[in-house]
Amino acid sequence: MEVSTLPISASHRGKLISSGYTSLSSLSSVSPSRLAQDLKISENEAVEILKVVSRRSGSEKIENGNHAIMNGAQTAWDMLHEEESSVCITTSCSDLDVILGGGIHCKEVTEIGGVPGIGKTQLGIQLAVNVQIPSGYGGLGGKAIYIDTEGSFMVERALQIAEACAQDMLEYDNLLRKDSQACRVIKQPKAFLENIFYFRVCTYTEQIAVINYLEKFISEQKDVKVVIVDSITFHFRQDFEDMALRTRLLGGMALKLMKLAKQFKLAVVLLNQVTTKYKEGSFQLTLALGDSWSHASTNRIILHWNGDERYAYLDKSPSLQSASAPYAVTGKGIRNAAPNCKRVKLM
Amino acid sequence: MIESQCRPQFNGLELLEDAQLNKRILSTGCERIDLLLQGGLRVGHVTELAGPSSSGKTQVCLKVASHVARKYSGTVMYFDSGNSFSPKRIVQFLTQESDPANTEVDEIVQRVMSSIVCYSIFDIFTLLDMLHQLMNNLKSEIGCNVRMLIIDSLSSLIAPVLGGGGAHGHALMVTAGFLLKELAHEHNLSIVVTNHMVAGEAGSSKPALGDSWKSIPHVRLLLHRYRATNDSCISILKHPYLQNCITVPRALNL
Incomplete structure (x- = not known):
């Protein structure tokens, strides 16, 4: 029929x-x-x-003047040129940027997972700030949407990271442009906060509703360059009896986020929790939400401890090799792991 | 009214001629896979690539796309539902294949890249629309140079509508499957789709989309990657004329 x-x-x-x-x-x-x-x-x-x-x-x-086989299709050649001219969102940790091929890519969905306390939210806040670095400083000059499901977004922390970011830009200015445009307008740390749109969701229904609303919101706001969901998992790990329904809802949500990423040329960052899985005779840590979900992202980064150091491992990417790099969470935000410097544990 | 719908009959000899003339075998560009499939992917067949996440499905798709576009100088349609079509990776494959002394590499890259057409699809209805559009265009002989259609990934489009109350999602899946088969047969395309894995009985995993999908693809291949050694292997789950379950290891970087 x-x-x-x-x-x-x-x-x-x-x-x-x-x-x-x-x-x-x-x-x-x-x-x-x-x-x-x-x-x-x-x-x-x-x-x-x-x-x-x-x-x-x-x-x-439908007659369209050119000889395109399909409406709206793009050749790989055009896509290559578009990709070459696109700017990535830096993570503020150069080692991490290297394994990611420059940072978090726009038009892609990146999943970041790891054990509690490894710095997922820190990385999320860092990206929400870094996306606003003006294009004169090699950034995107965009805005951020932060969807918080766990209530772990700390605005004081965001301010701290924004202050450090503004500081870095000032230093960069002093270093390179001593004489030219002395009174260049430096972004105030508070201006960073203004451009982070924060949604707090408390149930999975709200989460779906917010994601459905995003398309309208972004087309009104313009310039939104990153959508961060912290975390995609939280509400889907409880109150679910019908696992098939969960898979369907998550699958639909993943496609919507993919569409947003493509349509508005923005980066989607999904934070995920870990779970244990019985595999080949032992329990191993894997990302939550199961096998079907693992196909939902374009790139996947797993954050893990290696002794006393934090490491990021690129687990999945269509164009880059798997690799890992150390990073550190400092007062200023995510930074390179300092060599020969023992991490001081704050009590 | 119904009589006018009747299709002309063919005898075996004509079928053989058609098979030899039109239903060629397209090399995948990866020797090991070609060896396993006795030449490569057949025109007129729907091939399914199944495997867990990051087992190399997209890599095989990109490799095949670049090789077919290059060797047979036809158009390759690429339907992408995961924003994972990576033009950079295709350039890598192309430069790997070509002789470094050859000065025309850039021209080849440009020619090949221009003949790979990518389209982003995020729901099953758009997919059906596009398949109808492609069929109509091929009938009216626009773009009759199309050799191959790749859908990466089909399962992520179907999964959100499948199951639950009502059989509608199921009907959509089967419709898409039949459309693909018709396209492949009538217009001499080779079609590759990817499928993911779900948990089956007793902790093992199996390809998604269930039993009624099983009958649709002509060839089903299973990819697997060993984490420890970074080796990948590919095995045949279903094939019309090859023996099942032969495994050929292959290097990950193809």
């Missing part, structure tokens, strides 16, 4: 089939008012249905 493949609501689909409209050709010559009468729906709804039908059956008639 051809109508069952159309993107229309289930009730409309049912009405169409029970009224005998099962093929596209049966819908091609019917008028909206007739259809509305037959289906007992409003005329506007009938017009919507016919629009969908004509898009499906009439796609061949």
Whole structure:
């Protein structure tokens, strides 16, 4: 039945089939008012249905001047050039940037997972600040959306990191442009906070609602260059009896985030928790949410302890080799791991 | 009315001719895989690549895309649902393959890259739309140079609609499957789709999408990567004329 493949609501689909409209050709010559009468729906709804039908059956008639095989397709050659000109979001840790090929890429979904206390949220806040580095300093000059499901976003900490970032920019200025434009406007640390849009969600329904709303929000706000979800897991690890439903919801959410990333050329960063899995005779730590979810991201970074040092391991990437790099969480935010300097544990 | 729908019959000889003329075997560009599949991917077949996350499915897809576009100078359609199509990686494959002394590498790269067409798809309805559009275009002989269609990954498009109440998601999956088969057969395309793994009985894992999907692809291949050694291996789950379950290890960097 051809109508069952159309993107229309289930009730409309049912009405169409029970009224005998099962093929596209049966819908091609019917008028909206007739259809509305037959289906007992409003005329506007009938017009919507016919629009969908004509898009499906009439796609061949769309004449676009060029010889493109498909509308909206892009050749790899064009994509390569676009990719070369795009800017990455730095993590403020150069070792980490190296294994990521420059930083967190736009138009991709990056998943970051690790044990509690390893610095996932720190990295999230760092990215929310770093995305705002103006283009004159090799940044994107964008805005950030931070979706907090765990309540772990600390605004004082964000201010601290923003202050350190502003400080770094000032030093960079002094170093390179001593004489030129002495009174260049340096971003105030508080201005950084203004451009972080924070959503606090308390249930998984809210989480889905926020992600559905993002498309509208971003097209109004412009310039949003990173969406951080901290963490994607929290609400999905509890209160779920129907695991198949969970998989479906997560799969749908992943596709929506992918679409956002592509459409608005922004980076999506998902933070994930870890779980234990019984594999090959022993319990091993893996990222939560199961096998199907592991396909949802373009890149995956796993943060782990190695002795006393924090390490990041690039586990999945379509274009880069797996590699690991040390990093440190300092008062200023994420930085390179200092060699020969013992980490002082704060009590 | 129904009689007009009847298709003309073929005899065995004509089928053989068609097979020899149109249903060629496309080399994948990876010797080990070609060896396993006795030549490569057959035109007219739907091939499924299944495997756990980061087992190399996308890498095989990118490799095949670059090799087919280069060797057979046809168009390769790439439907991407995970933003994982990496033009950089294709350039890497192309420069690896070519002779470093050859000065025309840049031209080859440009030609090949221009003939790989990528399209981002994020829901099953768009996929069906695109497949219909492709079919219509091929019928009216726009872009008759298309050799291959790659969908990476099909399962992530289908998973959100499959299961739950009602059989609608199921119907969509089967429709997509039949469309792919029709496209492959009628228009001499080789189609590659990827599928992920889900947990099966007793802690083992199996390809997703369930039993009714099993019958749709002609060839099903399973990829696996050993973490410790970084070796990957590929094995046949289903093939119309090759023996099952032969495993060939291959180096990860293809």
